[in-house]
Amino acid sequence: MKAIYKRELKAYFTSFLGYLFIAFFLLFVGVFQYLYNLRGEYANFALAINGTATFFLLLVPMLTMRILAEEKRQRTDQLIFTSPVSVERIVLGKYLALVTVFAIAMAIVCVYPVILHNYGATNYAVAYTTLLAFFLLGCTYMAIGMFISSLTESQVFAAVVTFIAILFTLMIDMLVEMLPTGNTLALAILIAIALVIAVITYVMMKSKVVTGIFTVLSVGGLIVAYAVNKQWFDGSLAKVFGWLSVQSRFALFRYGIVDISSYVYFISMSFLFVFLTIQAIKKRRWEA
Amino acid sequence: MIKVEHLVKQYGDFRAVDDLSFTVEKGEILGFLGPNGAGKSTTMNMITGYNSATEGDVSINGFNVYDEPEKAKRCIGYLPEIPPVYPDMRVKEYLSFCTELKEVPKKERKAEVERVMELLHVKHMQNKLIKHLSKGYRQRVGLAQALIGNPEVLILDEPTVGLDPMQITWMRELIRSLGREHTIILSSHILFEVNAVCDRVLIINHGKKVIIDTPENIIRTLGGTNGVRIVVRAGEDAVKNALSGIGNISRIETLTEDVGENLTAYAVYSSDGSEIRDRIASACAKKGISLFELNAIQKTLEDVFIEMTGKEGDTK
Helix, strand or coil: CHHHHHHHHHHHHHCCHHHHHHHHHHHHHHHHHHHHHHHCCCCCHHHHHHHHHCCHHHHHHHHHCCCCHHHHHCCCHHHHCCCCCCHHHHHHHHHHHHHHHHHHHHHHHCCHHHHHHCCCCCCHHHHHHHHHHHHHHHHHHHHHHHHHHHCCCCHHHHHHHHHHHHHHHHHHHHHHHHCCCCHHHHHHHHHHHHHHHHHHHHHHHCCHHHHHHHHHHHHHHHHHHHHHCHHHHCCHHHHHHHHHCCHHHHHHHHHCCCCHHHHHHHHHHHHHHHHHHHHHHHHHHHHC | CEEEEEEEEEECCEEEEEEEEEEECCCCEEEEECCCCCCHHHHHHHHCCCCCCCEEEEEECCEECCCCHHHHHHCEEEECCCCCCCCCCEHHHHHHHHHHHCCCCHHHHHHHHHHHHHHCCCHHHCCCEHHHCCHHHHHHHHHHHHHCCCCCEEEEECCCCCCCHHHHHHHHHHHHHHCCCCEEEEECCCHHHHHHHCCEEEEEECCEEEEEECHHHHHHHHCEEEEEEEEECCCHHHHHHHHCCCCCEEEEEEECCCCCCCCEEEEEEECCCCCCHHHHHHHHHHHCCCEEEEEEEECCHHHHHHHHHCCCCCCC
């Protein structure tokens, strides 16, 4: 794991990518901080950070697009996956390298509240809990980006899909507002989603049994629940999609509220996508 | 030691490797032959644990590749078809990374990098970026990587591809010397190479084992023809006339090869494979035909290979 981690980190700083990421990140944070904190004279550091979050769209693919796709394209995956290092440790090594590059950028940003303190009262507790949430948000996006990179051998494809995925998490709050609230329609849409997942399961696992059990349980469960109590489905779509909204988890920090559940959410999402990356690689070994 | 048992790789409806079993003993070099798409690389990827097998087992020095992957992989050095090198790394830097990846003890890493660089003659290139190396040098760096940690088993997928003739000869010598202490599987489509380097040959076609034996035995058992090549000073009619007394001759062909002034080479085939050389000699003597050469026509490994793998018009 250490070998992979060291090589990966070194690769970011022998090419321009690592520097480019840090430079752009600091540029975005700097611009928003200037607008909100210096010109706008708000003492709330979360506002500046929140503005930067949108630019993860561009920043995350920059780091994650090559992380696994490039190994596959240049066939170096044949070296690392036949070495005595397990897939889990390889993926973890790579993920830690991504997080480290991001942490370096964040370490610089961590000085800003101290600088701001010279010009007025800064609430350090609020500033640093917000920065921690922002760091974890970034880590979640990195995990998503790494997962997408593991699915392809084209960096461009990985970058575009990661861009779209992050865009989706940003827009989901807007979309949720447009969703119908009627319970019958909600049932229909949820069944449709269950069927789509069933099809994906079948394509990925080629198992009629697993797909069958999943379809019966999910669709059956939804219909039974609907039959028992229609009210359960009121606004259910908004709830389901709202749960996917990574960005909204960050919202409370703007009001100076330390939302522990968001920390837990970001960490679990990161774990989930690291886990999915490992699974995707293991599955490919069965197919390729 | 490598033990492959009933290995199967299925892609949807297509069986890339079909019930393949063989063993390679320590100190043996096995040549792996087959036309393109026969399943050579797929098999090698399964042996090294890069891909999973649909069915069957592979064990390396007694460790099952799928049950104890870390232990098995520690015994393997693998050079895939395309050398797995990072273009943006320098040769020495890359090999140091490999020593770490392969868990060579920290104290020995430096010496190990030096050892493989010297063995593969890439020391003078150690500070070059791999992307600036020629194909032959990349191949050498790839092999250097496989030798790191001195693994007992070496799996080499077409190791001489991209090398110039001088390097090929040198590489063959190297592989042969490595064969004394290592267990080697070497795939190739250059039959001469396999013949020159390998102790045994495994020929596969459409994922199935066709034959496994020493090159000599393969030629002995499968290389026999009913043909005899003679060089005489006589025209075709005279030869036919002279040999007409031997009952079991099926046909006589005039060969186009240039064997000397006024001399012609003929191929004489017996109908049942019985020995006809002595009878040809005496028949020629009787008719006063001067016989300059007389020898049985032997198939080369190449002929056997083409015959065994090309039956279905699969010449791809």
